[in-house]
Amino acid sequence: MNRQEKISSLIGDIGIPIIGFFFWNWSIYFICLFFLLDQVSKEVSGLVRIKAIRQRVKLPSRSYVIHASSFVLCVLAVHFYVYTLHPKINFLKEMNDFFWFNDMGIAQGFILIPIVLLTERLRYKLNTKLFTDEMHVQHWYFHTTQLSAYFTLFLFMILFLTFVEMSETVSFLVLLSGFTAITLFTDKLSTFFPR
Numbered sequence: 001m002n003r004q005e006k007i008s009s010l011i012g013d014i015g016i017p018i019i020g021f022f023f024w025n026w027s028i029y030f031i032c033l034f035f036l037l038d039q040v041s042k043e044v045s046g047l048v049r050i051k052a053i054r055q056r057v058k059l060p061s062r063s064y065v066i067h068a069s070s071f072v073l074c075v076l077a078v079h080f081y082v083y084t085l086h087p088k089i090n091f092l093k094e095m096n097d098f099f100w101f102n103d104m105g106i107a108q109g110f111i112l113i114p115i116v117l118l119t120e121r122l123r124y125k126l127n128t129k130l131f132t133d134e135m136h137v138q139h140w141y142f143h144t145t146q147l148s149a150y151f152t153l154f155l156f157m158i159l160f161l162t163f164v165e166m167s168e169t170v171s172f173l174v175l176l177s178g179f180t181a182i183t184l185f186t187d188k189l190s191t192f193f194p195r
Contacts, residue, residue, distance in 0.1 A: 017035070017176065037112070052128075052136075053133045057136075080154075150179075
């Protein structure tokens with residue numbers, strides 16, 4: 001992951017959640033929904049890029065299985081983590097509230113979703129112009145590593161919350177630290193996760 005991508009990821013993975021939590025009164029689940037929205041957009045972009053080069057580069061089927069499994073496990077871990085933090089949560093109601101949350105005169109779903117999609121589209125276009133086939137594959141593996149690391153982070157949080165009561169603010173700060181570490185050190189973490 002190059003420096004520009006790290007900066008872009010830090011803004012999305014760290015900057016917006018900080019603003020959301022401290023200035024827009026987002027709950028932990030709102031932060032997690034934004035995180036998942038960002039991950040879904042990266043998934044779609046990554047799949048499109050890999051599909052575009054599949055005639056020239058053959059990824060082993062195992063890579064697709066590991067990647068898909070990491071994504072699904074990450075989504076499940078996020079929801080189980082939030083449930084551990086707030087056992088009475090109603091996920092459907094919270095998803096609806098997230099979309100219709102109104103802080104600036106318009107429902108944030110109409111602002112956030114297009115911004116996330118547009119940002120990923122711009123990143124996709126830039127990467128398509130600049131990346132070689134090998135770089136696309138490397139980016140795919142980096143994203144798999146990130147998903148696996150995010151799953152590990154949320155699993156750690158679930159286990160920790162099982163034994164220690166934690167306020168939402170402390171939990172958010174721990175998550176934020178984890179997101180930052182994963183974003184900055186994905187290239188180093190990739191040696192610990194399977195391909």
